[in-house]
Amino acid sequence: MGLFMDKKVLRRVFSLLMALWLAWGAIPQPATALTEEQKLVSEVWRIVNRNYLDETFNHQNWASVRQKALEKPLKSQEAAYAAIQNMLKSLDDPFTRFLDPEQYRSLQVNTSGELTGVGLQIALDSQTGKLEVVAPIAGSPADKAGIRPRDRILKIEGVSTENLTLDEAAAKMRGPIGSLVTLLIEREGVDEQEFRVVRDRIALNPVISELRVTPQGTPLGYLRLNQFNANASMELAHAINSLEKKGAAAYILDLRNNPGGLLQAGIEIARLWLDSGTIVYTVNRQGIQGSFEAFGPALTSDPLVILVNQGTASASEILAGALQDNGRAQLVGETTFGKGLIQSLFELSDGSGLAVTIAKYETPQHRDINKLGIKPDKIIPQDVITREQIGTEADQQYQAAVEILTKNQVVVGMGNRA
Template identity: 85%
Template structure:
């Protein structure tokens, strides 16, 4: 009897709630009456509702955002895509974004093999709203054309980037090999300038490694890591093993202008250098979600200096922060970019995709990376140099790393 009464009260309560919503003029579509377009919007809303880092959803009523999106005219998939983008824009997070089927396929290629385009890693600056270069990919057409980290892309082929999403901007810069794209670039202290870039195939070879000699003839392994794709940690392990066999007594790991990539690749790379200790903490909206640990043995215990600059971002910052906080390496260069948010990629029912910020990183000493970056132990600012000048006498940051390693070696021998 009690159970029956409870059900009646529940039904009454639900009826009153329905009446309240209808009085506000909000139509609640029944589950069976949802169109394909409305189902897609609901699917996106549910994923964000369940996983998004900020539980206030940028200080708004997230349920109302769904109702608003569902009430828009939805005649086709493009209309649904527009409503989804508008709904996500209310979160004010450029990294939480919708990808149409073509953009979703393209993003999957970007982390695994090769792509066609100009070779730029880009982000939307959350404070200015401008499209900003994190870094040009090493050896890419963009780098050869002189585009630098922190450059702002004002126009692509004469079209303002002001209202473009990250993926729309990336799509406009991609195109057939040999075709040209004109970018209007803004740079601190300089007038806006047009740069024409010839599109090409971008090879995503992540590692450059060679044995160098200090002025005192000390063998130093120089390793440059360009990005964290699926091959990064395996390629780096091969490079370290080879340099060990060649007699390297110390290492310089160059992460300058490395815009990051796959979180797991950054973690695996840190483990190559660490005997034990925490690599990184991930923090979601419930607090610390988990940590990734090193379990040794490392491939080498030789002294290590890491080169960083303002183009060092994301997974690169995780690696640099992990080795700095664990006392495994000293950092030389400039404060890093400051992208400390973790996105997860979800495939949607129609083949489109959704990138959602689900967590943020903290270094082993619980330093927040996002918007703050990581400050080096030895700050050395440097004017832009060409690719040919990297790791030469013209490279002041590289020279400072050599000096630091040489001093360490002298102290170790004296002891």
């Protein structure tokens, strides 16, 4: 009997201990506080998680990427930055990238209209991962040295670009006015070539305009737009108004080797040419996010031809696609670069920055630009010409545009006489 009572007591004691143990497990335990470095990594992860265009995050479990990034102790700011870069690398998107505080400040300055360096717009080739020239800025040291769109930069000052981010490569090419930078360039069908480029101040004068007369006597407004900075729309509007007063009856808008810039500038410039119509759609991971419309009146209804080539990228492609799809312009030249992704810039808690691909562009007829580019109405290959030969008899694409506009003027003239 005594033995039976002992067992009963033991059961009760054991039950009580189990209840206490389970109750203790239910009480929230104090979580291990995240370090400042871990907080920064988590901050980046959350921004990408909320905003990134590809909801599959390059077909991977994005939560496990965060877990892996925080597994190892991050003992310094540099270690946190490296963890962030590795995390973003898994997305396989060169445009979603981390910017340290210096790079972030530099990127903010670059849209203001003046740079110091060699004057190259660069990108990472999505197929090969190589650093590629989108276009040299008109009149820049790189342009004068003969560097061309689609050239691949293999080395900067003897350092391989294979493992450099876009911002690291750009930082290596920037420097004091008058200093020299050596670039090893690979070009299709040509041996590797070394270019020695002297850095200089690069004035980003976005518009060149001139009234010309075709051989048939048509007054022609020639406009060359070099990039889409904050001044581009206003400068182009002034140029069009001036050419209208001088009697221009047709226009050529030269977007060759224009690497883009501010989206808003591209939209505003499209509105200068359109009375109405959609300019561009933006599409995020939920679908069509919004559209930008023209609301007129256009500054001119005269015939327009746009010149494009492989160096025509980003905002240039939006403008060209908008005017082509709306039947406002014919495109002449070569298929464009194919950069149709939208990045948003986020400032992080320590003064660094994060560029995230949040959406893509579609033309008014819902054509996807990214990696595909825009095909001209008339494809005209172009032999290599100097900047001085642009818009001359040596410029085959320009001559093709003049021919189209001249025929158009004849048809219009016959229609008026009838």
